Amino acid sequence: MSANDLVTEDGTDTPRGASVVIVGGGVTGLSAGFWLAEAGIDVLVLERGKVGWEASGRNGGGCSHHHSPLFAEEQRLWPIMDDLLGYPTEFSPNRIRIALSAQQYELYSRAVVNARHQGFEVDELDARTVREMVPLAGDSAYAGHYYRFGGHANPHRTVQAFAWAIRDRGGRVRQHVTVTGFRTEGDRVTGVVTDRGTFGCDHLLIAGGPQTGRLAAELGVHIPMRSARAEMIVTEPLPLMPIGGIDGNGLYGRQTLRGNLAYGGGPHEWIETEFLPAGTRPTTPLAGNIARRLAQLLPKAAHARVIRSWAGVIENTPDGRPVLDRPAPWRNLTVGTMSGVGFGLSPASGRALMQLVRDGRCDFANIGSLRLDRFSALEPDWAELQGWLPGALASV
Ligand SMILES: Cc1cc2nc3c(=O)[nH]c(=O)nc-3n(C[C@H](O)[C@H](O)[C@H](O)COP(=O)(O)OP(=O)(O)OC[C@H]3O[C@@H](n4cnc5c(N)ncnc54)[C@H](O)[C@@H]3O)c2cc1C
Incomplete structure (x- = not known):
């Protein structure tokens, strides 16, 4: 049958x-x-x-998982997804990761070794170049990496x-x-x-x-x-930066086409898998932690008001x-x-x-x-x- x-x-x-x-x-x-x-x-x-x-x-919306066996295919497909699907995803290539200290730079450099090992190009950036490439960055930048791969899209x-x-x-x-x-x-x-x-x-x-x-x-x-609850915040729109995928200081995120900064990261909270909708509301300590880290990462955006926040549940294997x-x-x-x-x-x-x-x-x-x-x-x-x-x- x-x-x-x-x-x-x-x-x-x-x-x-x-x-x-x-x-x-x-x-x-x-x-x-x-x-x-x-x-x-x-x-x-x-x-x-x-x-x-x-x-x-x-x-x-981050698309930069170079440690995955699926990454080469991810990279091949994203730039052609709009044509394949017939609808926009707002995919934008490349990312910059900013380190705010020598310790963060050392940590982020380990990921760079892995990416290069797989044939992906990464440029090392000094603090001045970071500030030139990321207009919302400021004196907090210690150094950075420009990933000539990966990118971000609108979920x-x-x-x-x-x-x-x-x-x-x-x-x-x-x-x-x-x-x-x-x-x-x-x-x-x-x-x-x-x-x-x-x-x-x-x-x-x-x-x-x-x-x-x-x-x-x-x-x-x-x-x-196991499941973890994570949060994200969105700021009011800010002038568009040439590269919208900026990570660092324990945060991941992107600038939307309208100019908003949409960021998550920092602590996540382990929850029961069957955690229901009331549990996906953001809590002030987690959202506040993201806002504080974002102001450190992009000091010229520190004045921007947070206009939205939400929580989501992330699936995790061991x-x-x-x-x-x-x-x-x-x-x-x-x-x-x-x-x-x-x-x-x-x-x-x-x-x-x-x-x-x-x-x-x-x-x-x-x-x-x-x-x-x-x-x-x-x-x-x-x-x-x-x-x-x-x-x-x-x-x-
Ligand atoms: C705040 C946050 C930030 C993240 N940032 C990134 C990032 O930058 N880059 C990245 O790659 N990933 C990121 N992730 C992880 C990414 O979002 C997830 O890995 C991905 O969305 C998983 O997709 P999925 O379709 O497998 O699961 P889900 O999006 O969870 O979809 C599963 C669907 O199944 C449905 N479902 C469940 N049970 C049933 C049922 N019994 N009957 C019918 N339907 C059911 C649910 O309603 C749900 O819609 C982030 C996640 C969160 C929460």
Whole structure:
């Protein structure tokens, strides 16, 4: 029986299933949905809220994860995503990282070694050059690095672009549908149970962000994960700088096309995965910490008023790396969760997930290090050992 023949539970003629059903309308699920639809595969994305309402619409927009096996593909794809999707992402290339002390410079230089090792170009900047290249920087700058790679994009635009591009290719995105369980037959997942009835599937992709572990556990698949609550602030608009992706002082962020500085970083707070919406409101100490660090990083923006702030939940695996895998014993299950680096990698992670679903392997990157079996010897109390307990603070 094909997925679309599954009997509907609401009595309508609307097809209730798809060849591939994706749980989660964040940037990971939507990108996978886009690449699947692009490949001519019938795809349905189920999202319990609105697309991008969770971390995918609340993040810093940074696209510079040079330590990932998916990074080369991320770098290849971002500059062409607007053309591929048919909608703008506001991708802007390159980043500058400013160090405010010799100690910060030493720390940031370690990341530079890794980037250069992979063939990416980085220029060392003295304090004067930092101030020339970053008009909002000031006397606090000690030195910096100009990454001739990476960049940033607008998370809201990007999520929307993926969703529209799926629709344009005949795929479907259903919002306000909460997945509550799965139907199985032998070693196959045959249906996705939701608060709107059951949707049949030939293949299931779980891309539920921080909920991925909990959802996969319904199928007996253990993905070790913990969630952290992070915050961001947005200032009033300031004159546009030539390069909008400026990091440093423990912060990540970007200048929007309108001129606002949108920044996050500093301490994150470990929470239960099932932390619900009231918990995603910003708290003054975390937002205040970001504002203070931002004023130190960009002193000529210190006068700018903070006009918005929000919180989001970041998914984390024990080693900080994504999980992209087809876990046993299921013949038609794929899981994808990104461990805090999911926005920047999304063009590439979605393509890798599409290939895992369709072919069982990824042909453009070695993603063996992202398999789930790397955690097979993990201590049961790993989260306690790492200090990742609800209420504790994690610095980034
Ligand atoms: C403040 C902040 C700043 C960040 N900055 C950056 C950055 O600069 N660069 C970067 O690369 N990454 C950044 N990240 C991390 C990045 O946002 C995430 O890694 C990425 O968005 C994960 O995308 P996702 O689609 O896997 O998960 P999510 O965005 O969490 O999406 C998962 C979706 O699944 C849905 N879902 C869950 N359970 C169910 C269910 N039962 N039924 C139906 N739907 C369900 C959720 O509603 C959600 O929309 C940041 C995150 C935060 C919070």
